[in-house]
Amino acid sequence: MTSFQAILEGDRLALSRLLTQVENDAPESRAALIELFPHTGRAHLIGVTGAPGTGKSSLVNQLALHYRKAKDKRVAVIAVDPTSPFSGGAVLGDRVRMRDLAGDPGVFIRSMATRGSLGGLAQSTANVARVFDAAGFDIVVIETVGAGQSEVDIARLAHTTLVVEAPGLGDDIQAIKAGILEIADILVVNKADRPGVEATEKALKSMLELAHPARRVFRHHGIEMETPLYQVESRHPLWIPPIQRTISIDGGGVPELVEAIERHASYLAQSGDRALRERARLEAELEGLIREELVERFRREISAARYEKVLEQILQRELSPGEAVKLLLNGRFK
Numbered sequence: 065m066t067s068f069q070a071i072l073e074g075d076r077l078a079l080s081r082l083l084t085q086v087e088n089d090a091p092e093s094r095a096a097l098i099e100l101f102p103h104t105g106r107a108h109l110i111g112v113t114g115a116p117g118t119g120k121s122s123l124v125n126q127l128a129l130h131y132r133k134a135k136d137k138r139v140a141v142i143a144v145d146p147t148s149p150f151s152g153g154a155v156l157g158d159r160v161r162m163r164d165l166a167g168d169p170g171v172f173i174r175s176m177a178t179r180g181s182l183g184g185l186a187q188s189t190a191n192v193a194r195v196f197d198a199a200g201f202d203i204v205v206i207e208t209v210g211a212g213q214s215e216v217d218i219a220r221l222a223h224t225t226l227v228v229e230a231p232g233l234g235d236d237i238q239a240i241k242a243g244i245l246e247i248a249d250i251l252v253v254n255k256a257d258r259p260g261v262e263a264t265e266k267a268l269k270s271m272l273e274l275a276h277p278a279r280r281v282f283r284h285h286g287i288e289m290e291t292p293l294y295q296v297e298s299r300h301p302l303w304i305p306p307i308q309r310t311i312s313i314d315g316g317g318v319p320e321l322v323e324a325i326e327r328h329a330s331y332l333a334q335s336g337d338r339a340l341r342e343r344a345r346l347e348a349e350l351e352g353l354i355r356e357e358l359v360e361r362f363r364r365e366i367s368a369a370r371y372e373k374v375l376e377q378i379l380q381r382e383l384s385p386g387e388a389v390k391l392l393l394n395g396r397f398k
């Protein structure tokens with residue numbers, strides 16, 4: 065029995081082992097990813113991001129509980145911490161989750177960090193999500209901290225992205241400062257039991273109203289893939305990110321949040337956005353892998369000495385960079 069068959073049969077140890085291999089980009093994982101790929105594309109991926117301390121982990125815990133208890137869904141959680149040197153195990157915060165979800169075979173929590181991921185954190189997160197998807201998890205929650213490029217890349221993986229805010233973190237809305245508001249499909253004001261909820265909500269509302277009404281569907285490689293406003297309006301109403309209050313210490317607002325996520329999922333399906341996003345995502349992945357492969361081949365075929373020599377010629381203005389590329393690639397990759 066291959067490890068993948070074991071995973072399909074619910075072998076958690078086999079799953080855990082494969083996740084480690086995938087995260088480390090181990091050679092065995094490549095074959096497994098090929099084998100499981102036809103079984104992917106079914107899970108709903110939910111990205112959860114926001115400033116440190118807004119209650120993301122607590123919220124993810126509540127989401128997982130709700131999906132288990134009220135929706136009978138299998139839930140996987142990927143906690144991504146790009147700053148953490150630890151991976152493949154439990155990090156702080158997971159202990160909280162463990163208490164409520166321990167022993168439930170319908171839940172799997174995985175923490176990962178940058179260590180060992182050659183293709184970048186976004187690529188290894190995508191692969192880990194793919195393993196969960198193939199293993200039959202209905203919901204895959206990807207939690208990231210902060211607002212770096214890696215968070216934005218990871219948000220792109222998700223079908224529905226939640227941006228979590230909390231009152232009392234100062235006057236500024238953290239996400240606006242960090243520029244992650246535009247990736248939000250749903251805005252969550254967590255810690256709604258705290259004073260200042262109204263102010264935070266009001267600030268978010270006015271930000272949304274200021275934002276251009278035609279929300280970007282996706283864009284990459286300079287190709288404009290925006291859905292023209294008139295087109296969207298004529299067939300499907302635009303998705304306006306709703307603002308949802310939650311209290312993650314007791315689960316308040318979580319059923320409503322899950323309803324909003326479900327509404328967004330049907331919006332994605334009906335508007336064709338899900339297919340568009342999927343296509344853009346897979347195309348970007350394909351292009352990235354081609355680039356990696358070509359650079360690798362280039363390095364293998366062209367000696368360092370030759371490369372240095374051409375570089376020197378460029379420095380001496382004997383060759384332009386454009387001519388140099390032609391010269392180095394001459395006869396290759398036709």
Ligand SMILES: Nc1nc2c(ncn2[C@@H]2O[C@H](COP(=O)(O)OP(=O)(O)OP(=O)(O)O)[C@@H](O)[C@H]2O)c(=O)[nH]1
Nearest residue numbers: 116117118119120121122209254255256311312313
């Ligand atoms: N009052 C109140 N406290 C909350 C709520 N949600 C989370 N907290 C508390 O806020 C603190 C931070 O919660 P976490 O869930 O660890 O927040 P986080 O966003 O995951 O934090 P980082 O992973 O460090 O970015 C904890 O002490 C939680 O108990 C809430 O709804 N109300």
Ligand SMILES: [Mg+2]
Nearest residue numbers: 120121122157
């Ligand atoms: Mg956390």
